[in-house]
Amino acid sequence: MGKLLDAVDSPQDLKRIPAEELPRLAREIRSLIVDVVSKNGGHLASNLGVVELSIALHCVFDSPRDKIIWDVGHQCYTHKILTGRKACFPGLRQRGGLLGFPDRQESEHDVYNTGHASTALSAALGMAVARDKRGESFRVVAVVGDGSLTGGVAWEALNQIGHLREKIVIVLNYNEMSISPNVGALSKYLTYLVSGQHYLRIKDHAKSFLKSIPAVGWPMIKVGRAVEDTVKKTFFPGLVFEELGIRYIGPVQGHSLPSLIEVFEEARDYDGPVLIHCVTQKGRGYAPAQNNPERFHGAAPFNRATGEPLTNATSPTYSDVFGRTMVELAKSDPRIIAITAAMPEGTGLSPFAREFPDRFYDVGIAEQHAVNFAAGLALSGFKPVVAIYSTFLQRAYDQLYHDVALMDLPVVFALDRAGIVSDDGPTHQGINDLAYLRHMPHLIAMAPKDEQEMRRMLKSALTYGHPASIRFPKGKGVGVPIGGELEDIPPGRSELLKEGKDLLLAIGSMVYPALRAAEKLEKEGIRLAVVNARFVKPLDEEMVLRFAEDGRTIITAEEGVVAGGFGSAVRELLDREKRFGVRFLSIGLPLEIYPLGKAEEIKKLYGLDADGLAAQIRSFFKE
Ligand SMILES: Cc1ncc(C[n+]2csc(CCOP(=O)(O)OP(=O)(O)O)c2C)c(N)n1
Known part of the structure; x- marks a missing residue:
């Protein structure tokens, strides 16, 4: 049997495929993604989780006339495959090949470049407002993960979306994961909505009841919004999105193409902002990624049959050494607190989290809050160490300045992935930190030549009594011996x-x-x-x-x-x-x-x- 995917080079081609064949197409896309990512590396688990969701969006909406914005953008592979880039997909993340994130220069279907989290809702609102001002009629869709919804800027957008009540479709891709398991009260709330499942079932009952009335049938179901509203208010009083003025539909089984297509059609025709809560599974369809979505969030090349990495690191990474040193130092200083913004693994802080669970904080994708939170701790006599990748700390520029540097608070910043990084493209380059840290009053800004010097800098930074930063590159250290007594380095000593x-x-x-x-x-x-x-x-x-x-x-x-x-x-x-x-x-x-x-x-x-x-x-x- 030929492949369905062979005949799909555009959303129009997709729309010609009979609905009952779409699950087969989803399987073919998954296989292509696993194949390419196993060779090139990439964001596997997130992409496998949104195959059906992406197919359904392209079946219902009319891209590029309708605008689909992918938050973070690390889950856009199916979108790329369906929008004319299937043939170039094997060159994903390679020199001269496809970017692993949306790229306006690559395709008219990529309407907004992303890479950093939580930006899609604001951009969608901007496009929707512009559309209305120009008297146009396209739809705007923002796909955002539950992890990315922990970012404050997403809530700034929701605040205005509920206020302006523009026609926007928000697809909340809920999989209980950020890179690591999602954390926080919001995450619990979303889980509560899903775990109940009441609403969906009750809505279905309401629908079948209306359908069963002779001479009423389906048209009445649209009129049945009042019934739906009552049901929602009864069973979920204070449903957050509804209270903000955004219609909530869900939870929806995010791997059921008929369900997704049905709710997306409903949302497409709704005259106002609507949020669809889709429940998906990270890594879906590839057992190693399903079983370990964290490791397969951003995976290095691996053996397709076993899921095992192709190369084993010989020397420890800077992140590993940083994490281990944090544990060592924290043993003799109970004031040390570690903070990450949704990257416990990536920053090397997982061992610290295991050893000192009550001195470790994952604040979610909330870099601004992380820095502000650290300022509060530092003011109260603690020694917070905030570990954030260089590129993501850009988010917290004002907190660095206003909340830490001006008050001269002893917060230590560990900037991982500083400098040029492989494969992820422009949004992930850690090239600006020396420039943006250099003019922070009081701050002592360091960069070690190797991993042992990084250890010394970390120890020294904790004694300075001022804000201090240490930037170090992604990946393996230089390979110098590590250990021994860590001698302090006086500030400014070359x-x-x-x-x-x-x-x-x-x-x-x-x-x-x-x-x-x-x-x-x-x-x-x-x-x-x-x-x-x-x-x-x-x-x-x-x-x-x-x-x-x-x-x-x-x-x-x-x-x-x-x-x-x-x-x-x-x-x-x-x-x-x-x-x-x-x-x-x-x-x-x-x-x-x-x-x-x-x-x-x-x-x-x-x-x-x-x-x-x-x-x-x-x-x-x-x-
Ligand atoms: C501002 C910012 N901080 C951190 C990251 C690193 N990051 C990339 S994806 C991701 C998790 C996103 O979770 P979610 O939105 O739920 O998507 P999922 O991968 O679960 O599909 C994180 C923390 C980022 N891209 N941007």
Whole structure:
């Protein structure tokens, strides 16, 4: 039997498939997703959970005329496959291939770029308001997960959606999971709505009752909204969404295509905001992912038959070392509290959570709240350590400034995934933190050259009595031995690694490549001192100024945007001290959207590996 999927290259093709064949199409799509993700890595569990939901949306709505916005966007693979990208799907997350998130440049069906959570509802409302102002009539659909609904901005949107009562369809994809099990009172509330199942059953009874009245039948069911309202109010007084002015439909079995199509049609024709509570299962249809949705949330390539990873990490990751060090330090200091915004595994904090359950807080996808919450703890004598990926801490810029830095509160920030990251594309690059942390008053901003130095920095940060941040890259550490007594590093103390005439001042992940580059250049007569800066703030000014003589060269190297970053700090110092005779080169990332690919490839492309550094420095000296 031929594949149904062979004949589907657009939502129009999909609409031609008979309803009874759609489950087979769903199976074929699942198989394609598992196949490609097992080779390329990707967000497996989330995507397997929304296959039927995505098919049903494209059966009922008319994309790209109707706008479908995917919150986070990590669940858009079926959408991509159904909207003309099936043939390119094997190139998912590869250099020159499909992005794993919606991308407006890739297709007219991707109407809004996402990657960070909780943004879809606001964007949907903006589009709906614009539609009405222009007298247009398309539908706007936002698909948001229960995890992403823990983000405050989603509630800011719901607040306004209920107020404006624009025609918007919100599909709540409820699977009880964020990356890890979803947490919090809201999560419990959604579970309560599902576990009751009263409403659905009662609504069905109301429907069959109306249908059974001769000469009334289906048309009456639409009129039966009053009955439905009464039922909802009786059994779920204070149903949150309804109270906010948003019609609630659900819970709906999110893998039943007939049920989904029926409710989506109902929602499509409703004249106002409506939320459909779909119950789905993460990892659906692939046993390893179903049994371990957390591991298969964002999976590295794996053996399709067994689900086992293809490569086993040889040395521990920075996240592992961070997590272990947190446990070690917390044993002797009961004031240490660990906070994550929905990433206990990713940040390496799971061992801490197991060891100190009452000193560990997963606040949900709520980075702003995480920082604010830490400020409250720090004010009261605790030592909160907030572990958030560099890219997601951007969310909490104002909390960093207003709630922590201005009050000089001793909150420690651990910024994982800092610098260029593989495979996820522009929304996940951790390239801005050096720039956005550098101007925080009181904050001490650090970046270690390796995992052992990260341990020392973490211990030191907890003694500074000021806000402090440590940024480190994704993945394996450098492989240096770890352990032993952790000596404190005084704020602003750099480390001279190699003597020389001119200065190559590197920060964090650039230190070892800088050393290798300097060794190469030495043979060509370019004698560079290599200094591990350690601190972006405070800078080791004394050390920089020692090299800041007329005719000498100072070069900075950072894995971050040069605009406002580490190099800028050094340049500002030279300007302030009127060292105008110093030749200065700042190496880092330009303000561009970097291509998809492996971190090593992208770094190479921008000259941030040892060869690239050497080449840039060589040509600077030639000039
Ligand atoms: C602001 C922000 N913080 C953290 C993340 C990392 N993240 C990606 S998906 C995800 C869980 C999303 O859960 P949910 O919306 O329920 O979708 P599911 O994967 O369960 O389908 C998290 C925490 C993110 N993308 N954006």
